[in-house]
Amino acid sequence: MDAFDAIPDPVVIDILNKVRDVKTLIRCRSVSKRFNSLATESGSLLLQLDQIGESDSEKDSTITSFFRSLFKSVNGLFPIFSKPAKPARILTPVQILAGFNRIRNLDVEFYGGDFKLEKGAAVKWKAEFGESLKSCVIVAFRSATVNTSAIDGDAETDSEFVSGLKTRVVWTISALMAASTRHYQMRDLVKEHKEMETLTVRDRDGEGAVVMDAAGMKEYRETEARGDEKVSRERTVVPNVRMSMRNAPSLKLESGICLEAATLVVVRQSGVASDGDDAELATGAFGDCMYGEAVAALLKRRSRDGKRRTCPRARPV
Secondary structure, eight states, rough: OOGGGGSOOOHHHHHHHHHHHHHHHHHHHOOOHHHHHHGGOOOOOEEEEEOOOTTHHTOOOOOHHHHHHHHHHHHHHHHTTOOOOOOOOOOOOOHHTTTOOOEEEEEEEEESSOOOTTTTTTEEEEEESSSSSSEEEEEEEEEEEEEEEEOOOOOHHHHHHHHHHHHHHHHHHHHHHHHHHHHHHHHHHHHHHTTTTTTEETTSOOOEEEEEEEHHHHHHHHHHHTOOOOBBSSBBOOSSSEEEEEEEEEOOOOTSSSEEEEEEEEETTTOOOOOHHHHHHTSSTTTHHHHHHHHHHHHHOOOOOSEEEEOOOOOOO
16 A cells, blocks of 8 residues: 555645645646545635736737747748637636635735836735725835935925825825725635635735635625625725825835835725724734835824825726
């Protein structure tokens, strides 16, 4: 008897849980009948998805486009031997995870980010959802440099604030649209896997993450069961929200990094929470990385007008 067969099933499942990658686990299912049954018992999974769209052709270099057109021209000279290319079949997350019936924790990664930023700029966000947006924390800056002699910039003038406000608004709206789109794309997955406890959807560039806990997913399923029309065809509609914004023309972190035009935006549903709650939410969003350090530094600054800004209900675009 193979010594591997003597390993108890719970131990094998624990090993497969450490693997996490869905594509690898699907390959494991073809190894043997035992692996075929045990691989689907994994409760902690990582699903990596490639985003394929028309925009990909725009990213091709001139040389790549030239060789592609040349190949098509040459291929056209041999119609007898050439076969029409079959369109690539794009599977949905539900189809890919068919057979995995014990998912507890699922991480979904999309290829590429959502923002087209100027060189040196960065935006990072984290959004929590139930049936709709509950909260979103956004940190952004125009550039980051290592400058030990830099000093935190004084409060900016009204004209400086107005000149940078457009960029901050674009960052905020783009983050909310990206979060709502990802939440909507997971609707079938949430309805199908009712035992899930955590769902995190992020991009491989590390720009943003959508988070849903067990209570949020239950709330979403109940809303769907009632037939409430609260989603558009492309993204979840953002409810009435209020935002607090803190920004610094120049922000020096304890690590010696200096951030230019640093901005912190906290978005929450209207009528919920207080200043202390917002601070706690923002502090726990990114951990101990540079973005977390920037959050801590920006929270020490008073919001621009000392008040929350309430935004009207967002309309689907």
